[in-house]
Amino acid sequence: MSHSSPAVERVAQFEVTYTQYLDPEGQPRAPLPDFAQDAEELRRMYRAMVQTRAFDKKAVVLQRTGRMGTYAACLGQEAIGTAIGCALRAEDIFIPAYREYAAQLLRGVRMRDILLNWGGDERGMHYEGCAIRHDFPLSVPIGSHVPQAIGVAYALKLRREPRVVLASCGDGATSKGDVYEAISSAKVWNLPLVFLISNNQWAISLPRGRQTGAQTLAQKAFAGGLPGEQVDGNDVIATRAVLAAAIERARSGGGPSLIEAITYRLHDHTTADDARRYRNEAEVQEAWQRCPVKRLKQHLEARGLLSASDEAALQQEASAFADQAAEEFLATPPASPAAMFDHLYAQLPKQYEWQRQEALARGLKPGH
Amino acid sequence: MPELNLIEAVNLALRSEMQRDAGVLVLGEDVGRNGGVFRATVGLLDAFGEERVIDTPLAETLIAAMAIGLATQGFKPVAEIQFSGFTYPCIDQIVNHAARYRHRTRSRLSCPMVLRAPNGGGIHAPEHHSESVEATFAHIPGLRVVAPSTPARAYGLLLAAIRDPDPVIFLEPTRLYRLFKQAVEDNGEALPLDTAFVEREGQDLTLVSWGAMMQDARAAADRLAEEGISVELIDVATIKPLDMDTILASVAKTGRCVIVQESPRAGGWASEIAANIAEHGLLNLFAPVLRVSGYDTIMPLARHEALYIPDTERILAEVRKVFEFAPKA
Numbered sequence A: 001m002s003h004s005s006p007a008v009e010r011v012a013q014f015e016v017t018y019t020q021y022l023d024p025e026g027q028p029r030a031p032l033p034d035f036a037q038d039a040e041e042l043r044r045m046y047r048a049m050v051q052t053r054a055f056d057k058k059a060v061v062l063q064r065t066g067r068m069g070t071y072a073a074c075l076g077q078e079a080i081g082t083a084i085g086c087a088l089r090a091e092d093i094f095i096p097a098y099r100e101y102a103a104q105l106l107r108g109v110r111m112r113d114i115l116l117n118w119g120g121d122e123r124g125m126h127y128e129g130c131a132i133r134h135d136f137p138l139s140v141p142i143g144s145h146v147p148q149a150i151g152v153a154y155a156l157k158l159r160r161e162p163r164v165v166l167a168s169c170g171d172g173a174t175s176k177g178d179v180y181e182a183i184s185s186a187k188v189w190n191l192p193l194v195f196l197i198s199n200n201q202w203a204i205s206l207p208r209g210r211q212t213g214a215q216t217l218a219q220k221a222f223a224g225g226l227p228g229e230q231v232d233g234n235d236v237i238a239t240r241a242v243l244a245a246a247i248e249r250a251r252s253g254g255g256p257s258l259i260e261a262i263t264y265r266l267h268d269h270t271t272a273d274d275a276r277r278y279r280n281e282a283e284v285q286e287a288w289q290r291c292p293v294k295r296l297k298q299h300l301e302a303r304g305l306l307s308a309s310d311e312a313a314l315q316q317e318a319s320a321f322a323d324q325a326a327e328e329f330l331a332t333p334p335a336s337p338a339a340m341f342d343h344l345y346a347q348l349p350k351q352y353e354w355q356r357q358e359a360l361a362r363g364l365k366p367g368h
Numbered sequence B: 001m002p003e004l005n006l007i008e009a010v011n012l013a014l015r016s017e018m019q020r021d022a023g024v025l026v027l028g029e030d031v032g033r034n035g036g037v038f039r040a041t042v043g044l045l046d047a048f049g050e051e052r053v054i055d056t057p058l059a060e061t062l063i064a065a066m067a068i069g070l071a072t073q074g075f076k077p078v079a080e081i082q083f084s085g086f087t088y089p090c091i092d093q094i095v096n097h098a099a100r101y102r103h104r105t106r107s108r109l110s111c112p113m114v115l116r117a118p119n120g121g122g123i124h125a126p127e128h129h130s131e132s133v134e135a136t137f138a139h140i141p142g143l144r145v146v147a148p149s150t151p152a153r154a155y156g157l158l159l160a161a162i163r164d165p166d167p168v169i170f171l172e173p174t175r176l177y178r179l180f181k182q183a184v185e186d187n188g189e190a191l192p193l194d195t196a197f198v199e200r201e202g203q204d205l206t207l208v209s210w211g212a213m214m215q216d217a218r219a220a221a222d223r224l225a226e227e228g229i230s231v232e233l234i235d236v237a238t239i240k241p242l243d244m245d246t247i248l249a250s251v252a253k254t255g256r257c258v259i260v261q262e263s264p265r266a267g268g269w270a271s272e273i274a275a276n277i278a279e280h281g282l283l284n285l286f287a288p289v290l291r292v293s294g295y296d297t298i299m300p301l302a303r304h305e306a307l308y309i310p311d312t313e314r315i316l317a318e319v320r321k322v323f324e325f326a327p328k329a
């Protein structure tokens, strides 16, 4: 008898790519995609990023001055939201986590409404009068909105509608079973669906490296039979290009895919958090070198598409919009106390009517 | 009119509503080719195709989440969870999302879905297959919780649950699935939700129950009738929202009340009913309201489940306490 090795064959092979068009100084590393040849389109994207940053700053100020509740800033992540907002069509369905304000603003959600939500008013997610009213609201629980995208995308496919669902979540959410169940099942029905992971390196105090031993988050796609890739999430051109390819592949029947956008959370987790307790300030300063707004600005300047006066005008406009949104938010009177019952069911069961009446009466008393 | 058992009535309601409304979808583990582990969905795949009868991967969170996603897009998903003990992985989806999308978005999105599951013990199954979860869901604002106790009510209430514009947890009495048959007309007529059924009128005592325990309550009422005690028997049917008007009207007439539930005693729905009677019907009572319930322990495996689940004797014992306290005049 002789020793023989078992027959071992390679049955599957995976590779994760990382895409970048602009280096951190805004210099192109490759010929740019068509949309980035268009000066007007690039300026529109830059304007969205500048407005998002001004809005974000204003929201933090409102919280710090006691005029708004806890707020989750998107500082440093403006490129991802902008890329989503530009890559999706109006009829597509966006299922966000809670830091993609740029996408929401581009899709017609009003700054005032985002402030209303964080300011403690459910009407902030009603999107009254907005052009796009089929997107999902912000999702506060981590990752549990992601498997709902399976049902939404299944509905679109069942109706033979050429629409796509984009569900986003953070690096922390990828540790949750909900997200795995979604990734694992999406290909079963070849759904028109894109998963976007905004990997901002931190889940409150837990760094990315302690979330999982996986080398990349993109590779989680492979377990579900999906294409998965990384993109520089601070490079708005790369993020939009990669997203657009995934979205159009999904639209044309090519099925679901997953994108890990690498970015950095420059702010605390929320206004209730103090990242100095767990994060090295040198790391944050280093991350500022990769700021997505600065990168696109330098790129535009180098191409002669953004003058100093253009920049000043954009900044002024963005501040004015944010100020106006804050004023509108602060000037919005609270809803009737009955509002806590008025959208509980399509029609409030008579069993709960007395509670509604009591809340209404209490709301009329002084001090309420 | 066909005589159907309860599981056949569930199947008929699904088939009937899928025929009427192309937006009704069925999804869950083994619901397609296999027709469901209890055969609730048998024949639906052949009748309606695999787009509308969806065999899902083995992932309960996904099933609930998928139903939510479908419901937000205007479909009427009916998700099956194979046993109510496996609804626990769905709770995050149901509590944090299904019950809240309407509220969260001021009715911009809503969730007209049904989550069906067999509920309760008595079928000698492994652990986790015999739970009674109604009170867990009934605590959650924004949900409806329904528990039929006859084939005809299963048919009519399931139609109502599917047509309801908000999420409904539909808990079917596992051990009654094939226990008896009843004439069920496939007339497409829903029974009212949020409404208790006075199944039998009586003068001396109000006996309240729901789901599988109704069968023991019926037997107890029969025995008491032989002893000359006239029982008013109420099937709560919709656990949440609770129809206290019907129960209070009955207690005002009888002055005595016993409530029967299978689930653990503390924080069960019998407690909610008893508290409401104390608040709104105290002066009508001749005796304390008593509860018959499962024990505050883990649902035992098969060898002891008959000791855990209330039976006719335990119901009769509590009823006798009531009449000892306040004898019939």
Ligand SMILES: [Mg+2]
Binding pocket: A170, A171, A172, A198, A199, A200, A201, A202, A203, A204
């Ligand atoms: Mg994170």
